[in-house]
Amino acid sequence: MIKLLIIEDHPLVVEGFKNLIDSRDDFSLCGIAGNAEDALLLLKSCLPDIVLLDIMLPGMTGLELIDILQKDYPKSKVLVVSTYSQRYYVEAMLEKGAKGYLLKNAGNDEIIEAITSVYYDQTYLSHEIAFSLRKNAGQPISLSHREIEVLKLVADGLTNKEIAEKLFISPLTVDSHRKNMIAKLEARNTASLIKIAVENGYFSLRNDTNELK
Amino acid sequence: MIKLLIIEDHPLVVEGFKNLIDSRDDFSLCGIAGNAEDALLLLKSCLPDIVLLDIMLPGMTGLELIDILQKDYPKSKVLVVSTYSQRYYVEAMLEKGAKGYLLKNAGNDEIIEAITSVYYDQTYLSHEIAFSLRKNAGQPISLSHREIEVLKLVADGLTNKEIAEKLFISPLTVDSHRKNMIAKLEARNTASLIKIAVENGYFSLRNDTNELK
DNA sequence: TATAAAATCCCCTTTTTCGTGGATTGTTTG
DNA sequence: CAAACAATCCACGAAAAAGGGGATTTTATA
Structure with missing residues (x-):
């Protein structure tokens, strides 16, 4: 049973x-x-x-x-x-x-x-x-914690400079993360990066309040 | 019955x-x-x-x-x-x-x-x-067909120029659409535009093949 | 048929991102 | 303990997007 x-x-x-x-x-x-x-x-x-x-x-x-x-x-x-x-x-x-x-x-x-x-x-x-x-086995695409952290801020529309200030790191570092993610997920630019990331659930779009926006 | x-x-x-x-x-x-x-x-x-x-x-x-x-x-x-x-x-x-x-x-x-x-x-x-x-009644945020068309291509990582070629219009027009959408959806830039658009279902991320990417 | 909305095109300046190349310091981990 | 990875930082030039204007022509539609 x-x-x-x-x-x-x-x-x-x-x-x-x-x-x-x-x-x-x-x-x-x-x-x-x-x-x-x-x-x-x-x-x-x-x-x-x-x-x-x-x-x-x-x-x-x-x-x-x-x-x-x-x-x-x-x-x-x-x-x-x-x-x-x-x-x-x-x-x-x-x-x-x-x-x-x-x-x-x-x-x-x-x-x-x-x-x-x-x-x-x-x-x-x-x-x-x-x-x-x-x-798709072989090279599982995975983003590091820091990358995901950056990604979320990018998706919220912050620039590298703004993200840098928020995370107390250099804008150049943020730029590196962004570029690395674009390369990893084979995106063409930030816009497609966001789309791909959402598609693959790298961060959640879950609407906790269930409101229509 | x-x-x-x-x-x-x-x-x-x-x-x-x-x-x-x-x-x-x-x-x-x-x-x-x-x-x-x-x-x-x-x-x-x-x-x-x-x-x-x-x-x-x-x-x-x-x-x-x-x-x-x-x-x-x-x-x-x-x-x-x-x-x-x-x-x-x-x-x-x-x-x-x-x-x-x-x-x-x-x-x-x-x-x-x-x-x-x-x-x-x-x-x-x-x-x-x-x-x-x-x-949220009052001003329903809606995108025109053309805007959504452009949006999808933007989300796929195409530049204004590339989109213009694809749609047989001027890159400046594409740029206008992009800017209008950013304004309409109160996005800060293209990245957040994509996120907001996906969140609100302006275009589908449906994975027809149901493949993991 | 007015009038609104959509779609088109334009200019100019500034900011940001992209592309390509690095390098250094930690921290896991087989 | 190497090797791999993560996280950090950098330089330079080209390309693209953002911001803030305007303007014209189609299309819907009230």
């Missing part, structure tokens, strides 16, 4: 999972949380074999929550469930210890396969993701 | 809807399509009162599909179902004739309310969206 905890804020998706789990007598659902806080409360009593974890949660994201999960509940395996196939999220979650990464467009068969694989300690990746990771 | 057609490519979400619809004896489900093509085939036999339409479909998007729906099946009312709360999508779909816009993080009550409202010809917007639209 595989004990599952769902951490997901979309009731419709939860409903879908619940249905699937109910229909199988080797799966049991031990809790549902719509956000990280509720999840942490549930985990104590629940002690699931597998946590189905969404990335985009209100408040604390899956990226942050998984760190706590890994530390406090190392026996619960994390199966990420996300609409996002961007390499940044995939790599980040796998690095942080997720055992699987499932896209929300997966069908029932794939979901069942994912859950059972992860339960038996095999890594599971959605087909699309496995395919793409393999294809 | 309200006849519903679901156009949505996430099986989990479909499952959630199906459950909800099954549980009500005033709703009936007349079909499920995972993409626009299937939807068009189903519509003929189905003739639903309400179409639950996702925006991000593989192949043809909801943005395109709704035009066909409005033209060929004007009696079927469209209730958009999306994770995207960006003003661009909301406004675009409503302008194209959608009767409601429901966010996927809606609960059952909200979904039922949305469906019945739309059925009785009232516009329904998710709370968050209604709130934000009202709040």
Whole structure:
């Protein structure tokens, strides 16, 4: 019997999972949380074999929550469930210890396969993701912390000089970071750098207030 | 009896809807399509009162599909179902004739309310969206077709000169468009323009191949 | 058919970025 | 302990964009 905890804020998706789990007598659902806080409360009593974890949660994201999960509940395996196939999220979650990464467009068969694989300690990746990771393996494009820091400020429209003042470094250093990022991500200039970075989830555009702007 | 057609490519979400619809004896489900093509085939036999339409479909998007729906099946009312709360999508779909816009993080009550409202010809917007639209009403920031065309090329890293060649116009015109957009969206420069434009969904970053880059 | 909005084109100056080349000092890490 | 990487700094010239004006011609549309 595989004990599952769902951490997901979309009731419709939860409903879908619940249905699937109910229909199988080797799966049991031990809790549902719509956000990280509720999840942490549930985990104590629940002690699931597998946590189905969404990335985009209100408040604390899956990226942050998984760190706590890994530390406090190392026996619960994390199966990420996300609409996002961007390499940044995939790599980040796998690095942080997720055992699987499932896209929300997966069908029932794939979901069942994912859950059972992860339960038996095999890594599971959605087909699309496995395919793409393999294809683009070799030199994973990654930005350093400092680069991402600079990138965010660039995206906010600051010039090298302004960023330099903010970070207490030379404008030339900022320029170097910018150039390095352009080279790394094979952008043509800053504009395309921003686009590529957003596309690949190097920084989040998540709208915490959910306001229309 | 309200006849519903679901156009949505996430099986989990479909499952959630199906459950909800099954549980009500005033709703009936007349079909499920995972993409626009299937939807068009189903519509003929189905003739639903309400179409639950996702925006991000593989192949043809909801943005395109709704035009066909409005033209060929004007009696079927469209209730958009999306994770995207960006003003661009909301406004675009409503302008194209959608009767409601429901966010996927809606609960059952909200979904039922949305469906019945739309059925009785009232516009329904998710709370968050209604709130934000009202709040930011007045001067809706909108970009012209040409501006968006230019914007996309800018985001791809082309210079004014290159864009000018591509569109057979003067680089000065391209520059004007760029400047106008920066002013309209209150960006500080091209980099922040791209970020703001992406955030607000002025153009899609949808990854049609679903590849990790 | 006015009138607004969109699309087009122009000038000038200043600021910023791009491209290409470096170099140095730490800090991980196999 | 090398080797790799991150973070810092630099120089120089060319190219591009920003800022702040204006102006004309199409197209919609009220």
